[in-house]
Amino acid sequence: MSFTVRRVGSTLVVDVDGQLIVGNRHELKEMMHEELAGGARHFIVDFARTGYIDSSGLGVLVGLSKRVREVDGTLQLTSLSHDLMRLFELTKLDTLFTIRGSVEEALAD
Amino acid sequence: MSADGLRRTPAGAGDLVFDLPNRIGVIEEAVDHAVECCARARIEKRRLLFNFRVGLTEAISNAMLFGNEGDPEKRVRVDLEVEPGEVRARIADEGRGFDPDRVPDPRLPENLMRSDGRGIFLMRALMDDVHFNSAGNAVTLVLRDDAGRAGGMEDADPPFDFAIPGLDPASPAARIVAAMVARSALLAREAETNRAELGAALEANRRLREEMARGQESREMELAHDLQLKLLPPIPRIPGIEAAARVVPTASVGGDFYQVIQLSRGRVGIMIGDVSGHGFPAALIMALVMSAAEIYAEQGAAPATVMQYLDRAIGDELQSTEMYLSLCYCVLAPGRPEIAYTNAGHPSAFIVGSDGGARRLFATDPPMGIGETPYGESTVRWSPGEDLLLLFTDGLSDRLAGVRRSSGEEQILRTVAANRDRAPGDILDLLFEMSREAVPSIPADDRTAVILRTA
Numbered sequence: 001m002s003f004t005v006r007r008v009g010s011t012l013v014v015d016v017d018g019q020l021i022v023g024n025r026h027e028l029k030e031m032m033h034e035e036l037a038g039g040a041r042h043f044i045v046d047f048a049r050t051g052y053i054d055s056s057g058l059g060v061l062v063g064l065s066k067r068v069r070e071v072d073g074t075l076q077l078t079s080l081s082h083d084l085m086r087l088f089e090l091t092k093l094d095t096l097f098t099i100r101g102s103v104e105e106a107l108a109d
Numbered sequence: 110m111s112a113d114g115l116r117r118t119p120a121g122a123g124d125l126v127f128d129l130p131n132r133i134g135v136i137e138e139a140v141d142h143a144v145e146c147c148a149r150a151r152i153e154k155r156r157l158l159f160n161f162r163v164g165l166t167e168a169i170s171n172a173m174l175f176g177n178e179g180d181p182e183k184r185v186r187v188d189l190e191v192e193p194g195e196v197r198a199r200i201a202d203e204g205r206g207f208d209p210d211r212v213p214d215p216r217l218p219e220n221l222m223r224s225d226g227r228g229i230f231l232m233r234a235l236m237d238d239v240h241f242n243s244a245g246n247a248v249t250l251v252l253r254d255d256a257g258r259a260g261g262m263e264d265a266d267p268p269f270d271f272a273i274p275g276l277d278p279a280s281p282a283a284r285i286v287a288a289m290v291a292r293s294a295l296l297a298r299e300a301e302t303n304r305a306e307l308g309a310a311l312e313a314n315r316r317l318r319e320e321m322a323r324g325q326e327s328r329e330m331e332l333a334h335d336l337q338l339k340l341l342p343p344i345p346r347i348p349g350i351e352a353a354a355r356v357v358p359t360a361s362v363g364g365d366f367y368q369v370i371q372l373s374r375g376r377v378g379i380m381i382g383d384v385s386g387h388g389f390p391a392a393l394i395m396a397l398v399m400s401a402a403e404i405y406a407e408q409g410a411a412p413a414t415v416m417q418y419l420d421r422a423i424g425d426e427l428q429s430t431e432m433y434l435s436l437c438y439c440v441l442a443p444g445r446p447e448i449a450y451t452n453a454g455h456p457s458a459f460i461v462g463s464d465g466g467a468r469r470l471f472a473t474d475p476p477m478g479i480g481e482t483p484y485g486e487s488t489v490r491w492s493p494g495e496d497l498l499l500l501f502t503d504g505l506s507d508r509l510a511g512v513r514r515s516s517g518e519e520q521i522l523r524t525v526a527a528n529r530d531r532a533p534g535d536i537l538d539l540l541f542e543m544s545r546e547a548v549p550s551i552p553a554d555d556r557t558a559v560i561l562r563t564a
Binding site for chain 2: 019021022023024051052053054055056058059060062063066083087090091092093095096
């Protein structure tokens with residue numbers, strides 16, 4: 001997995017390329033924590049190029065959503081495939097996250 | 110499925126064992142490799158790429174982080190069984206196990222904000238079947254093709270997919286892969302054409318040896334190791350037969366193999382062998398013996414005759430490579446009170462009785478490649494439903510030699526006898542657990558064993 005980070009206005013857009021799983025979840029977490037420490041508050045994590053996420057990956061997203069909430073920030077997830085969406089539905093995490101169809105849609109919010 | 114509910118899996122085409130170091134960084138690659146090996150299962154690709162990958166990732170990471178408690182000295186073993194319409198993966202760790210039913214439901218509101226605790230839930234949600242062993246340190250995941258399409262697979266043979274990731278098509282390893290494909294073609298043809306195919310495989314071996322002489326050994330050892338695991342066939346499900354087999358190859362490939370062959374009239378043939386050489390040449394001899402043995406055995410021949418044919422087919426090859434092999438072949442059937450066998454220089458096989466006593470199936474001949482034909486054959490008494498047939502290679506007994514100051518053979522027999530009422534696979538688990546813990550007194554060799562019981 002790798003990710004690219006770009007800034008659109010005050011929002012940080014993270015494009016995840018590859019799987020978000022147990023072996024690499026810390027990379028995403030650490031990067032986001034650094035950005036939070038640096039003052040970033042609004043995040044979009046885009047999964048257009050992600051095949052699958054495991055429970056550790058979901059766990060990292062849950063942890064990040066808590067941190068973001070604590071500082072009154074926002075975290076939106078975008079471009080989930082049908083299967084990824086089902087993962088969030090199965091675990092009821094769709095109720096915890098703001099999920100949007102695309103980065104553009106999320107930015108328009 | 111066919112009428113009798115059985116489907117022979119083409120030997121060597123599917124099953125795979127991964128023995129993983131306890132490092133989460135290896136999971137993604139192992140999972141991807143496993144998925145590649147499932148191509149012939151004909152399960153909807155999307156479900157393989159998503160459900161299976163997530164389920165397997167969960168199971169392996171659980172095994173590493175919770176089962177093995179992150180201990181870098183421990184390992185995780187993944188056994189993959191691929192059949193048309195079904196993929197099974199067994200993931201075992203070396204931990205003390207846990208109770209999967211005591212994991213809280215991650216969907217409950219009070220658990221929703223937790224960052225852990227979703228792994229087992231996801232496995233269960235995404236796989237068609239998930240079951241843990243009683244100790245709680247191994248889990249089996251099953252993914253099936255949708256029932257609607259399962260019937261449609263009857264017509265076509267599953268494609269053979271022998272691709273090894275990262276393998277240069279011009280390399281010796283690729284040539285072996287080609288020989289393996291020839292092997293599967295071999296099985297499909299009439300007996301008369303078999304010799305020509307064998308000839309082609311032998312020719313591949315000759316070319317291979319020339320290339321081997323030019324070097325590049327270590328990479329090839331690694332690939333030969335892969336190859337050995339790919340060659341070992343799954344145990345076919347045969348009515349009235351309960352069998353299990355295991356191989357733990359060394360890095361250098363000692364040339365151990367086994368084969369359980371379904372024969373006509375409900376009979377079954379069990380073969381175990383050990384090629385004297387190492388690396389690719391040993392692996393190719395192994396492939397040749399296995400393919401030829403299957404053909405001859407299925408023609409219904411008696412053990413001594415099968416050995417005779419085999420000797421004729423590969424004898425020259427053995428002589429020119431100065432290799433030899435020990436080979437034990439037994440034929441038995443559910444309900445039949447005897448076993449016929451030929452043992453060419455292999456360590457004694459044993460029948461372990463219901464009283465725990467063991468009877469020895471002595472060698473009837475010297476190893477193939479050393480002795481002369483014809484081969485002898487013996488028949489021994491067998492109590493269906495009670496006796497266990499036990500075959501192993503010297504890699505296993507040598508490894509156990511000196512444990513509790515007894516010979517390796519005594520160790521094996523004691524363990525099997527003490528656990529004779531258990532399932533063959535469980536007995537093998539115990540044996541291999543012991544052998545892994547034993548401190549080797551001589552250089553490591555492949556360790557292999559087969560245990561079987563009939564109704």
